[in-house]
Amino acid sequence: MDIALIGVGQAGGRLVDSFLDVDDWLVDDPIVGACAIDTSRAYLEDLSAVPETQRQLIGTDRAKGHGVGADNELAATIAKDERTTILNAIDSLSIGESDAILTVAGLGGGTGSGATPTIAEALRETYDIPVYGLGILPHTAESLIRTLNAARSLRSFRHSTDHVFLFDNDAWIETAPDEEIYQDVNELLATAIGTLFGVLDRVQTDRLGESDRTATEYIETVLSSNELSSIGFAGETIQQSDDHGGLLTRLWPSSGKQDDPTPPERSDHIEEVICEAASPPYTVPVEAPEETDTGLIMVAPESYVSETPLTPQSLSMIDRLDPTHIHLSEPPTSGDADGIAALCILTSDSFDRVTQLTEQAIDLQEDPSQIDYQDIDQAPDIVNAPETDGTESNGQDDLQPLF
Numbered sequence: 001m002d003i004a005l006i007g008v009g010q011a012g013g014r015l016v017d018s019f020l021d022v023d024d025w026l027v028d029d030p031i032v033g034a035c036a037i038d039t040s041r042a043y044l045e046d047l048s049a050v051p052e053t054q055r056q057l058i059g060t061d062r063a064k065g066h067g068v069g070a071d072n073e074l075a076a077t078i079a080k081d082e083r084t085t086i087l088n089a090i091d092s093l094s095i096g097e098s099d100a101i102l103t104v105a106g107l108g109g110g111t112g113s114g115a116t117p118t119i120a121e122a123l124r125e126t127y128d129i130p131v132y133g134l135g136i137l138p139h140t141a142e143s144l145i146r147t148l149n150a151a152r153s154l155r156s157f158r159h160s161t162d163h164v165f166l167f168d169n170d171a172w173i174e175t176a177p178d179e180e181i182y183q184d185v186n187e188l189l190a191t192a193i194g195t196l197f198g199v200l201d202r203v204q205t206d207r208l209g210e211s212d213r214t215a216t217e218y219i220e221t222v223l224s225s226n227e228l229s230s231i232g233f234a235g236e237t238i239q240q241s242d243d244h245g246g247l248l249t250r251l252w253p254s255s256g257k258q259d260d261p262t263p264p265e266r267s268d269h270i271e272e273v274i275c276e277a278a279s280p281p282y283t284v285p286v287e288a289p290e291e292t293d294t295g296l297i298m299v300a301p302e303s304y305v306s307e308t309p310l311t312p313q314s315l316s317m318i319d320r321l322d323p324t325h326i327h328l329s330e331p332p333t334s335g336d337a338d339g340i341a342a343l344c345i346l347t348s349d350s351f352d353r354v355t356q357l358t359e360q361a362i363d364l365q366e367d368p369s370q371i372d373y374q375d376i377d378q379a380p381d382i383v384n385a386p387e388t389d390g391t392e393s394n395g396q397d398d399l400q401p402l403f
């Protein structure tokens with residue numbers, strides 16, 4: 001599935017940079033166009049892979065090119081007011097060649113948190129292709145304003161997209177995050193999500209047989225479900241990182257450097273990689289995987305698959321996974337021909353982490369004095385004047401929507 005990528009705010013822009021920097025996709029490169037949108041000139045200038053012509057500064061009247069701090073409400077307003085500018089910038093990408101649009105942002109900040117749901121909504125109204133979200137949840141070492149912003153943003157983001165993939169900084173970064181750590185996790189995440197889109201429309205329906213629904217049905221259901229997904233990923237083209245072992249694993253050196261593995265070895269490799277992807281860590285912790293709608297997609301060279309007696313039963317060691325939900329992707333037509341990857345997609349209406357984030361945000365909304373945020377001028381109104389900010393409860397609970 002070919003995607004156009006829209007990164008909003010600093011994290012969004014950096015993630016787009018990371019997607020564009022991946023040069024050894026196991027699958028066909030899924031990205032046909034990319035841009036970064038920000039209220040901060042400096043953040044846009046810091047990007048490296050996003051072409052300068054595809055960096056769009058917004059909100060210069062009110063943010064003066066310096067960003068909006070943590071004021072995600074201001075960012076949402078700016079994005080609404082500058083809808084035409086934003087859509088023009090996005091229209092210059094190859095949207096006509098894209099099967100979907102992926103909007104990407106850190107949800108706990110200001111620009112990405114506020115502007116991304118607004119932009120996603122405008123994209124859905126403008127284009128006839130699905131609009132997905134990739135949202136980053138904040139680290140607990142960050143200010144509590146990030147928790148409140150992320151919870152409100154996620155609420156709006158879900159409503160304005162077809163499906164949201166989540167990544168939890170708190171689960172992947174041990175200490176307070178810094179630039180270097182961000183770069184590492186961004187690389188992992190870009191590889192996993194890019195591979196996911198690369199294989200999605202190449203999934204074969206009956207290689208493993210016995211599924212109660214076809215792979216296509218599964219994917220269509222998941223992606224249009226308006227739910228949330230956490231991803232488990234294992235692949236062999238990226239070096240395993242000591243800091244974050246588990247998401248990406250190098251299973252065996254590429255052929256040419258070593259004799260081709262025998263079919264039984266191949267079979268073991270495939271089982272290992274599937275098991276790795278189906279096991280934690282996932283991009284967001286999932287306490288009860290059996291309560292999620294889980295699917296697993298695997299991609300491997302034809303020679304490996306045809307010589308491997310892969311059946312649902314042979315994969316029964318994966319207790320978290322219903323083997324009938326395992327789907328096989330067509331072998332890659334480009335990239336590393338000896339590569340293998342597996343993706344586990346755990347889909348749910350909510351994860352424990354999201355429920356906790358939302359509960360904490362409601363608590364903060366009721367008592368904003370808990371938020372020790374220095375730059376109060378650059379915080380949303382809800383923090384300064386919770387009773388008078390004009391938004392209304394959505395009736396499901398007390399979390400006030402962003403717009």
Ligand code: GDP
Pocket residue numbers: 008009010011012014015043067068069105106107108109110111112113136137138139142146169182183185186
């Ligand atoms: P914005 O520019 O106002 O949208 O805010 P940022 O994108 O700088 O930050 C929003 C949130 O995203 C932060 O609270 C962090 O949790 C997260 N974040 C910022 N930069 C990165 C990054 O490069 N990678 C990841 N994974 N998370 C980031």
